Amino acid sequence: DIQMTQSPSSVSASVGDRVTLTCRASQDVTTSLAWYQHKPGKAPKLLIYGAFRLQSGVPSRFSASGSGTDFTLTISSLQPEDFATYYCQQASSFPLTFGGGTKVEIK
């Protein structure tokens, strides 16, 4: 099974800050990597697919990069609605696996 490791597990930041989250896969997943935003009581929301492709409707302050085993998600200027937990997920092989999540909290 491919293990996904996210860091940090939580980050405190202020509105307007630039935030970078990382995700590491235990094996090469090429670019079969997606990022999701999840808020309590809501459905998770797809942000990024194919490692760096922005889902339609997602603000351009979100960007991502990486391939193989190392990936990053960057929020260029944190907005109040961005405080949430972010998950990476590999779709290279079954079982599909998620990282443990990074919680972005208000400083």
Add this chain to the structure above:
Amino acid sequence: EVLLVESGGGLVQPGGSLRLSCAASGFTFKSFEMNWVRQAPGKGLEWVSWISNSGYSKFYADSVKGRFTISRDNAKNSLFLQMNSLRAEDTAVYFCAGLYSGNYPRFDSWGRGTLVTVSS
């Protein structure tokens, strides 16, 4: 508008059974691979099971293999999860999720989830 609505959650005793349903609308359900994903209290997202668009192929997480069965009814735009021999560690919010399986697979549609609590 794509809509996935889960139902069937509730309180069940250890060893018991429960059947979850997911009603889909706003897209061509029979064309999409579907999944169940869960989130235990205070924990992250965990993929549970996948079913092909035809329903003939299925995959399960090791944690539920042999106890859970995924199925679908394309005529009724519905996805199901039959959960047997439930354990306390199965307590979670269960999400129905559609998987776009083209060049860059991703869960591009999600429901809001239904809570399953396994407790005596």
